Amino acid sequence: MFPKFLLTAAVLAFAAPAIAHDAVHVVDPYARAMGANARTGAAFMVIENHAATDDRLIAAVSDVAERVELHTHKADANGTMKMMEVPEGFVVPAHGNHALARGGDHVMLLGLKRSLAHGDTFSLTLTFEKAGEMTVEIPVDLERKPDHAAMGAQKHSH
Template sequence: MKPLKFALAALAMTVALPAFAQDTITVKDAYARFMPGSMAGAAFMVIENAGDADDQLIDAKSDIAAKVELHTHKADASGMMQMIHVPEGFAIPAHGEHSLQRGGDHVMFMGLKEKPENGQSFSLTLTFEKAGDVTVEVPVDMTK
């Protein structure tokens, strides 16, 4: 009987996992910009974590680009700002938020397969260490 109880408990945990993201992670004020004459762009947003545990944004995916990475800006030794890949991602504190914004942390799209126009939107899937995948529709806003 114990193996059955274990299997049922494991199934219940698996079924409950998707609700975690919906209950704890909220993405607000998302928008993207695409550089004229370039096959690159970036998305910005505020990620809120209403949960009791810290989480980590560890990946991002979208069909619009060959490569999607988490990036930040950092000054080099001469003071020049560089955009760098952040493979470990960004911490989203419990009962807190983390802003992805121009000149700071952001989602970078490289090798665009399609370039949505101003006012259009596209799907972006954010992967969190604990919350799992959260898919958001990101509008393109070239005025921000």
């Protein structure tokens, strides 16, 4: 007969992948591009982690762009904000969230293959270290006002 703790451990081991994937949720996603002929765009959202352990967003892909990268803004020595890739991704803390917002961390869409018109949607697949892949439908919202708390009061450049 199986000891009860081994049976419980076996059940939890098989249930863990389903629980881990259900633990990550994307809230309020949207994307923007600067103009009809823009070659770049960005996607923003809040990633919630309902799990008891941290997770990490490590990659994103979409057929709307030639390349998709995880980016952030950092101040240089002069206080000018510069955008840069974050190859290690973004930690989403246990029982917490991580905001991808204008002027901060975001998903960068490079080499757009089509224009992103207001009201359009496209698929974006996010890859997490623990939760695995999750595909999200991203609406294009060109009218949304920036979140000034996330952008700060510094100058921005690419």
